[in-house]
Amino acid sequence: MRDQGSAPLVEGITGAVIGVAAFRPHLEFFGHRLGYEVAAEGVVPAAVADALWGTGPRDVDAVALTAAGAGTGRVHLVRVPEPVAPAGRPHNLDRGLIGIDMYARDIEDAHARCAAAGISWTSPPATYGVAVGGKEVMVTQGVCPAPDGTAVVFVQPAAARGTAAWEADPGRMFTELTSVVCHVPDVDAEVAFWGPDGLGMALWYDVTFSSPGFDTVADLPPGTRMRLAFLAGERTARIEVTCAEGDHRADLRPVQRPGRSLGHSGWTVRTRDLGAALDAVRRTGGEVSGEPVETDDPLHGKAAAASVTTPNGISVTLYESRA
Known part of the structure; x- marks a missing residue:
């Protein structure tokens, strides 16, 4: 068990890895429409990419996108020449990685701008209630399809929490990723x-709820009961762990792997101590895929990195900065 007096091993999800067939559509969507900027671009060297993701003997083209220079909550684009499966948007009843969330200052305006550009949201803006800690919390959100099967969830917060992008640029329309x-x-x-006895994130709440509004937004059967555990670190992005009662659909986890899959395919997570983080992974039922490798690339910078899977088979690249 990790010493509760020590600093957390991770600060949040540094980036969501998005597999792309081509960069241009994503740069148009995240850059032109959502205001993200290129933080770094280049390649993940073949030896590093193969050790982490099993991509074989070729360099992997990559672009790191940031909102207002935020160092976490980034979008990490990785080009996938030969994906293991066709692009497809995950459903909330599929097992595996689902959406990536960000705050929108005016969600109705965001919806209207997308409509004017010919982008139809799969779920238009809606408000629903979630019972948390004996009170009902109102949530306003909508879901927009991004290229290559990625689902972007826009949330208009009643009270914004811990967004570096809005702290740096209060007037911008969208934040960095606030949760995955x-x-x-x-x-x-x-x-x-992920929690206090593992990698050190805090469990903000763990609730089971049912909401007609959420059923509509998430395309769930009426009356679906959903468990939601919300984990947060010192910085975004946070993690929403969900589990719906009843029947599930496809299991996407075997084909959601960075460098080999299109769409939302993994997370990159910076740690202050890679060795201790890998020990925590093993202790809490995760799996370490191989020995750490040294790298200097657009997604991790100069770092030591290792590929792991969580107890539920989610692909994560842990890295410790050498800068």
Whole structure:
């Protein structure tokens, strides 16, 4: 068990890895429409990419996108020449990685701008209630399809929490990624992996709820009961671990791997101590895929990195900066 007096091993999700067939559509969507900037671009060297992701003997082209220079909550684009499966948008009842979330200053305006550009949201803006800690919290959100099957969830917050992009540029329309979402069979195991006794993130809340509004936004059968555990670090992005009661659909986890899959395919996570983080992974039921490798690339900078999977099979690249 990690010493509760020590600093957390991770600060949040540094970036969501998005597999792309080509960069241009994503740079148009995230850059032109959402105001993200290129923080770094180049290649992940073949030896590093193969050790981390099993991509074989070729360099992997990559672009790191940031909102207002935020060092976390980034979008990490990785080009996938030969994807293991066709692009497809995950459903909230699929197992694996689902959406990537960001705050929108005016969600109705964001929806209207997308409509004017010919982008139809899969779920238009809607408000629903979630019972948290004995009170009902109102949430306003909508879901927009991004290229290559990525689902972007826009949230208009009643009270914005911990967004570096809005702190740096209060007038911008959208923030960095505020959370990433996974749908897993074993919430308790995932919470133990990421939580205070694992990698050190805080469990903000863990609730089971049912909401007609959420059923509509998430395209769920009426009356679906959803468990949601929300984990937060010192910086965005946070993690939403979900599990719906009842029948599930496809299991996407075997084909959601960075460098080999299109769309939302993994997370990159910076740690202050890679060795201790890997020990925590093993102790909490995760799996370490291989020995750490040294790298200097657009996604991790100069760092030592290792590929791991969580107890529910979510792909994560842990790295410790050498800068």
